[in-house]
Structures are given as structure tokens and as C-alpha cells.
Amino acid sequence: MRMREKIIEAALRRLNEDPAASMADLAEAAGISRATLHRHFAGRDELIDEIGTQALDRWEAALDATGVDAAAASADPEVHSATVRALLEVFADLAHEHGWSLTFAAAESYPHLQERSDRLEEREMLLYAAAQRSGVLRADLPVRWISNTVYGICVTARESLRRGDVARRDVARLMAETFLTGTGARP
Template structure:
């Protein structure tokens, strides 16, 4: 293993621990994050100059993770209804780990914009297949789907559901409300 690989793994572990620490206590400081990551403060500061740098990188990391889980879900390789379920589950899973990041910065990363592109492409494909209604623009259907996912991440009692239950509810509501 190279030093670069080791540093990348440490960085990823710190970012995941930071997300966990921030979910537990939104104002978690660098000492709390270092403890959660199981690293010394010096190691943490070698990777991130300050809390703001860490939060900025955490936002980017969360966006990259969202794209990674969507790639793993292979939504383009399956029928639309299966793709909607896979996309929803993937984003809920990543969102539950990293949702706290959204409250720390207003800008979107290109990867986050890519999530929207994939939602729109799936809605367009669903309309082309005759599964989703055509009287609404694909952009609107995609925004509604994304809003349902965000609601399940942030609004009780939906945010208290398990991933599978939340996925089932979102997919059913989206498909029943968007069906042609």
C-alpha cells in the first residue's frame, strides 16, 4: 500500500466519522471529529486546515458518494420501475449518512447537479415508456421525486422510517401520483 492510498483511506474515514459526529451533534468541533475518527488532532489537521475546510470537503465527498451509489445501482440497466426503486433506495441510504452536510453550505457540487440530471433522465425514460404521465414536464416529475426523497430524509415521521419502508412509500406515492 502506498502512502497516497493510506492517506486517502484516512481522509475518507475522517469524512465518514465527521458526518456521524455532526449527525450526533451539529456543532461538533475538530476534537470531537478526531475522536470519532479514531485519529489524533494532528492527523486531522494534516488533512483539513480547519472545520470549514473539513465541511467543504465533506460536502464534496457526500456528492461523490451519491454518484457512486447511483452508479452501483445500475439504474440504466433495468426497467423504469426497478430503476426508480433503486435510485430512491440509493439516495436515501447515502442521504441518511450525509444529510447533515446540506445544512452547512448553500452551493451545489457538480456531482449533486448530476443527481438531478439522473432524476430527469429517469423521468424522461418513464414518459417515453408510457409509465409516467406526460402532462407534466420531466423536470417537474424529477423535482417531485427528489422532493419526496428529501422529505424522507428531513421530515418526521418519514425521516424515522427505515430505508426499505421509506423507499416503498416514496416509490408507491411517486408512481401512483405520476402514473400515465
């Protein structure tokens, strides 16, 4: 593993534990000096930008791997249901790995990251809208509400994992059951 990747991985683990971790804390987590950290990242902003970029890369990969675009173009409720469940399963892992990125308060100060995040959310919302039309998800809820609910469940998963409240193996099931109970179409 290259040093830069090692630093990012260690910094993310540390930020997941302590969102206020300083650059000295992040260097310590990576087992390097602050000087070495600064040779790879000019400052906290550059490191945070890279972590944010990687989180968005993982989100985009999740959308691609689960076939969100094809599912959004489909009218088949079984496709919608399977895709939503698959997406939540991937999000369970992302909530654990990139949990800090979910609630990074200053994300708006990175406009290119915010713009990309908005584009990815739009792709995801097309799936939810299609699932509403096919009867998988409730049609009486605004689609952004549904998207924000998924986001909230990801934050809940992150916090539950961080605190040890749930086993990692149970997170995807809990996310899907919670989401579909609240936003799933009613019989």
C-alpha cells in the first residue's frame, strides 16, 4: 500500500472515532510524523478533500454496482425492491468505512464535492421515484424525503456501529427493515 493511501485509510479510521481529530492525531494514527503527513498533504483541507473524494467515489461505485440507473428506467417492482435492498446493503458497509464523511459539517466549503454529491443523490432519487411509481415505496412521500431517510439510516448505522450497539453482520438487514417499514408501500 502506498504511503498516501495508508495515511488516508488511517486518517479516516481516526476521524470515524473522533471527528475533531487534529492533524497531529491523524499523523499519529498513520504512524508517521506531522512533517511526513504534510509532505503528502499540504494541510487538513487537502486531506479532507481527498477523503471526501474517495467517499463520493465509493457512493458512485455503489450506484453503478447495484444498477441504480437501469432500475430507475425499469417499471418492474421486483427490480426496484431488489435494487433498493442491494443499495442499502452496500451503504451498510460504506456507513462503517466512510461514516465520518456522512456528517462532515464543513462539506459545503468544498463546492466541487457538494456538486458531485448532488449529482449522485439525483441518480439515487430517480430510483426512489421509480420505486414509488411501481408501488414499492410510498407515493405520498416527497422523493427527497425518502433520500434523506436513507441518509439518516446510514448515519444511524454509523453511530450504532461506532458505539457497538449492533453487530456489523446485522446492519444491512436492520437498515432495509427500518427503511422499508417506514417508506415501503402500505398494503
